[in-house]
Amino acid sequence: MVNVMEWQKQQRWQANEMAYVKVMTDEQLETLRKQIAVYATICEQLVEMHKTISAHQDLAGIRMGNVYCDPLFGSGGHKIASRQRWTPTSMQLQILERMFEQGTGTPSKEKIKEIAAELSQHGQISETNVYNWFQNRRARSKRKQQSAAPSSVNGESEVETEVDSKDKKAKADEFLSPPSVSAGPADNLGFQNTSNLQYLNPVS
Amino acid sequence: MVNVMEWQKQQRWQANEMAYVKVMTDEQLETLRKQIAVYATICEQLVEMHKTISAHQDLAGIRMGNVYCDPLFGSGGHKIASRQRWTPTSMQLQILERMFEQGTGTPSKEKIKEIAAELSQHGQISETNVYNWFQNRRARSKRKQQSAAPSSVNGESEVETEVDSKDKKAKADEFLSPPSVSAGPADNLGFQNTSNLQYLNPVS
DNA sequence: CTTTTATGAATGAAGG
């Protein structure tokens, strides 16, 4: 009830002049896309949930067994700019890597700007990129070291004490049937809503 | 879902020459908006229906703390590693988002409790979660606006950068209330969904 | 082309 106003506001442009203008900002588009994707996901999951329940209790009060609408409209349109992410240049990577090693390991607000400025000479880059890079680099370096040093203090009965997250996820995926919602129908009704953007953005 | 600002910024360079033009007429936008509203309505009602139906057997769906996992995960009978951190339900998120944009921006100790109570109807949540959410939302919104500042110069109709379209949500459904929800929401859902989403993703 | 891996980015929570 608010954004629509915004859209219209922006649409006040010369609609008759050129059919070559963005009516929605990328931001709005992205938001919309996500929102719809969320609904699509929820609905899909709900359908599965009901299917399951119905099968067990014959509560088919709602006929939705055949509803499963595959939102994969013929892929091809790719109209919506898909999210893209920065990819460091080999040069940038080298510099960053070097800084990481010798640096105090503390990104520092000031430094970031400085670094970003320098790296921009080797390709597009933003301060955020630099920031994220260091954050990730640090985190991963840490994790790696951690999992590499199981510290044999006690019996290794706890095989999954550390390396958990990633491994668990991987395992889960194996039997979670990635393609459709057949295995884990409502398993993420409560979370993970934005993972199905593909529905709206069938890149292929 | 918020840092769209960032990629938008980045997009400017990585895909500058592609001229991603999104063109929607007011009419299409309006249609889309309505459709989403309907979608939201249906979803919420389905959720409620599901809750009712499976109320007596769904108790295992909620694990410790904020974990909201699915009990219907029958295939494989595997225990899913529970999450350690709260993840807002799409419904909760929307409500929060709405409150954020329209709210005074003041979390307020009182409000928190209130909000938490309301949101608990849509999934597990604690006051701390709400508090953190607002805290983060605000901080990030701010930071983002800051990094996006250098791009806006012209005095054109300045659309505040912190817009969002999590509005036409499931609240007004009570009024909008699509007729067929109880009879055959599915058909309606599936059909409309598919046909209308084309606006966002035109098939070639 | 499909699956897997590497990694940029988003985000809930903790500390100060």
Place this chain on the structure above:
DNA sequence: CCTTCATTCATAAAAG
């Protein structure tokens, strides 16, 4: 509030 960290999501790149 602001900064930092840990975990998770999503996608470019690599492998098959």
